[in-house]
Amino acid sequence: MSDSISEIRSATPSSTADVIRSGLRRRYRKEKTFRRIGLGAIVFGLLTVLFLFFSIGSKGYSAFQQTFVLLSVTYDSKVLGLGTNPTEEDLQTANYEGLVKKVLRDLYPTVSGRKQKRKLYKLISPGAFFEIRQRVLHNPSLLDTTEQLWLPADDDVDMLMKGYIDRTLDEDSRRLSDLQITWVDALERQGKIRKRFNSTFFMSGDSREPELAGIGGAMMGTAFTLLITLTLAFPLGIATAIYLEEFAPRNRWIDLIEININNLAAVPSIVFGLLGLAVFLNFFGLPRSAPVVGGLVLALMTLPTIIIASRAALQSVPPSIREAALGMGASLTQSTLQHVLPLAMPGMLTGSIIGMARALGETAPLLMIGMVAFIVDVPQKLTDPSTVLPVQIYLWLDSPERAFVERSSAAIIVLLVFLISMNILAVILRRKFERRW
């Protein structure tokens, strides 16, 4: 362009228009290219969002179903190793594993040899005998009767039923042998194997067996952790915002606090994990892996977000409200608590919900304070060792079984559903209570 400018300067008035005109086409072409590049950037962003959701959704949706096998179980007291009138303890320790094996042998009486038998036993989840024990303990009169039961299949069978195992592959590079596949196919023809809604996934804790693993424990841990976070961060954040925005004098001390809060909002979350480890675990001796500590760390982490959002909400209340209240003889506290705060509350709530959504998805600081342990039991109280949903996703991803990847994706879907509903709630709240002044 500098060339054309010098040309214009040297040219006579009549030729200036010519110079500009001759360059116009080139400039319009540039304009068009630039516009296309910009559109390309947006399309790239949107496509990434779509691709991300699609790839996770397509990997995870199948985990909401689980394969079950219909077996006719005879509660034979001889196989269980029980005498007449067994005590409760006898029932606890009876040989349920043997019973499941016997049931499977009865299903395919022709199977012989240890190797084949072992393959046969592998069709059913190791958790099946827990279920049978539970049934017997619950109702001892079932002994020596027969009933039809849908028992969970092993994760490899589950993967086969869901089409994740390539049948054309060489037998050695598959997790199921040809023989096992023919068994499963035969069961399918008889209608004795089918997929049902996977309630285990939502109810139970973690497990080494994918078909028994669930997010129940992680969801409970998340609930406890977020409860602590909310009860600490919400009142603290709002109180701080009110003080800084409405009461604080303008001085160095307050400036220091403000700079601090802005910087804390940008400190990497893992540093908060280090703080939790050094201060809460090592100095105060709080229990490892406990939701209490997780909640404390996340509260410190979300505090700046809530403070900043609450201050913005307070700033959006016009000064005329304050002046009117003060003019009517209200004290500064009365004007703030009775007039400004109610008007700013929706904005504060929106900010807090967004802060909590961030806390819900946070993983790194919780790894530091030991919430990454393998925990089977669903936590019952705030100091029980537990894990949270994002950490559970991370843990499952480390496992080699294909079925855990599926479960991990399904857990992501659940997590995203929670996050999106929280965000929608925030948007609705904002729409409903937003006031234009």
Add this chain to the structure above:
Amino acid sequence: MVESNCRFSIFHPYHQMNVWILLVLTAVSSVISYTLGKRKSLKLSASSAEKLHSLPTYYGWHSAICCGLPALLLISIWLSMEQFTIERLIVNTPAILSQTLSDNELNLLMSEIRNAAAGIVLSDTSDILITASSKAYKELQHTSRLILWAATMVCLVVGGIWGYRTICPTFRARIRVEFILRLFLIVMSTLAIFTTIGIILSVLFESIRFFKLVPLTDFLFGLEWSPQTAIRSDQVGSTGAFGAIPVFTGTLMITLIAMLIAAPVGLLSAIYLSEYASYRLRSTAKPILEILAGIPTVVYGFFAALIVAPMLRNTGDQIGLGISSESALAAGIVMGIMIIPFVSSLSDDVINAVPQSMRDGSYALGATQSETVLRVLVPAALPGIIGSLLLAISRAIGETMIVVMAAGLAANLTANPFEAVTTVTVQIVTLLIGDQEFDSAKTLAAFALGLMLFIVTLILNVIALTVVRKYREQYE
């Protein structure tokens, strides 16, 4: 835990519910004080000729505060000191003093006593010292809780009566209540300072311990990083190598790849959305892009490790490039996607802050829209754009889950983006996951890395925030 001579287990001094009951009791008596105080002030205002200074509710609040606040303070201070004091008393008994134990042994003994007192049997309980001490421990706990109960009761009653009796027409209850409220708000708002101090002190102390073991220069300029060898002090090669350069370069490389994606895409989409897009496109595309900012990082980690990395490896195999399955490229690309919305929304604000008159002036001179953007808007908004890029970089450096899940563990000193590298955050996580003892160089190294991370991101943030603020002031 519950002794036989105790009939009501819930009122048993060791019982956890016990403190909750105390708190509920405090709350209830505060509510009672509130109603009594309010009623008295109402009566006063009806009977006496003098006008009350404040509204009746303030007298109620004042009574409630007088009754409940001292009790609450007492309970919290008591509970935070209780264990420490009891353990001090136990340690100073002649039976334990006579044993001349080291600090570590003493800690071990103390935790055994604590467990025994709580009824958890871990080791053999035949040890006379432990049984005797745990009994003493229990008794001390018992007395402590009894004293707490009694003291709280006294507090509640005395405070309540005092609050009630101070009510008279000339008493300035509103001033008092508002003062206490403001005090409370000040205490709350200084908490942010304490968090910062907590972070700095906790990370600094452990780092100093680390630098006593490994000199600072070795850490900052060493070329080899292999901390995993230093698990136990009595192992061969227990010193390990703590040269952090490979870790820093790995972090830089992944950040660079991320910025190569996020900076152009974020900036261009911000420009397009604010200058070209129709209202409809803007109002749909902007929230969708912002979804990217709300997705948890663990999901991006999943995306990087399970979808992008295999995709890259397969493409690499096809065109004959050996791309490692934990390549810096996969982690960097996904991290770039993650920070697109940070760049775009921050630059969007910045571009919108440029006054309309500058655009109008440029159009009046006959410039096309793209010329206006590139030669007027971008130069005018440059400080703000740089600020937003700096914030994005600090976000990328501190990001943990993507790199933990998709980048490698081994610290390779390489400039090849197809190879596996490691980052500061990955090392912190791998060094600290699982049980660890706190005096080995291995675990302390994590704090040194954390200190570096904190300092670098803090500097970036301070620069970015000042630049952005200066820039905003310029156009306001």
